[in-house]
Amino acid sequence: DGGITQSPKYLFRKEGQNVTLSCEQNLNHDAMYWYRQDPGQGLRLIYYSQIVNDFQKGDIAEGYSVSREKKESFPLTVTSAQKNPTAFYLCASSATNEKLFFGSGTQLSVL
Amino acid sequence: GESVGLHLPTLSVQEGDNSIINCAYSNSASDYFIWYKQESGKGPQFIIDIRSNMDKRQGQRVTVLLNKTVKHLSLQIAATQPGDSAVYFCAERGWNSGGSNYKLTFGKGTLLTVNP
Numbered sequence A: 001d002g003g004i005t006q007s008p009k010y011l012f013r014k015e016g017q018n019v020t021l022s023c024e025q026n027l028n029h030d031a032m033y034w035y036r037q038d039p040g041q042g043l044r045l046i047y048y049s050q051i052v053n054d055f056q057k058g059d060i061a062e063g064y065s066v067s068r069e070k071k072e073s074f075p076l077t078v079t080s081a082q083k084n085p086t087a088f089y090l091c092a093s094s095a096t097n098e099k100l101f102f103g104s105g106t107q108l109s110v111l
Numbered sequence B: 001g002e003s004v005g006l007h008l009p010t011l012s013v014q015e016g017d018n019s020i021i022n023c024a025y026s027n028s029a030s031d032y033f034i035w036y037k038q039e040s041g042k043g044p045q046f047i048i049d050i051r052s053n054m055d056k057r058q059g060q061r062v063t064v065l066l067n068k069t070v071k072h073l074s075l076q077i078a079a080t081q082p083g084d085s086a087v088y089f090c091a092e093r094g095w096n097s098g099g100s101n102y103k104l105t106f107g108k109g110t111l112l113t114v115n116p
Helices: none
Strands: A004-007 A010-013 A019-025 A031-037 A044-051 A054-057 A064-066 A076-078 A087-094 A106-110 B010-014 B019-024 B032-038 B045-051 B056-058 B062-067 B072-077 B086-095 B102-106 B110-115
Touching: A004 A087, A010 A019, A019 A031, A019 A087, A019 A106, A044 A064, B010 B019, B019 B086, B019 B110, B032 B062, B032 B072, B045 B056, B045 B062, B045 B072, B072 B086
Parallel strands: A010 A106, B010 B110
Antiparallel strands: A004 A019, A019 A076, A031 A044, A031 A087, A044 A054, A064 A076, A087 A106, B019 B072, B032 B045, B032 B086, B056 B062, B062 B072, B086 B102, B086 B110
């Protein structure tokens, strides 16, 4: 997984509950990203951050929130407003606007 | 609501054969392309990339071909091995809708199965 650590690997959410997915990188990359992957679908961008204390919405930001208080960390919170949260969530980082390095993913399921 | 498509294009090859995986991209202004490999339950791994000013690039056992005329990208894997079995997908880089930043757009992928 090359310096990007996602945890936990599996996560279960009860209805009405917020859950937070962790992403840490030690690659000294400025940019970090969160993607959602559904079976048979391409990756869809949730949020991204090009620099500490700044982040931007991606294509499917509704029901999600992020923070970027440290360069190494970019946690994603799946809020109760996200009505269909079951998916595989991938965090990535990049030193440039080119290739992304991905973590090993978190599978989120609803109880 | 969301639709969940379960039908990825698939390619089945025999061990030792060469594999060719294709990708059609959408934006003629895209200037950079990447191929990723994703094994089940894991994150995508970078395989190879190519810029739009090139039409071919080779790596170890892999070659990427870019045809900008028809907006087509292909990944060739030589002497395919069982460990190559995975989903392969391409990504293209273009500008976001506001024109302020690059954006990567990912394809849905092709499932490669290598039979021993």
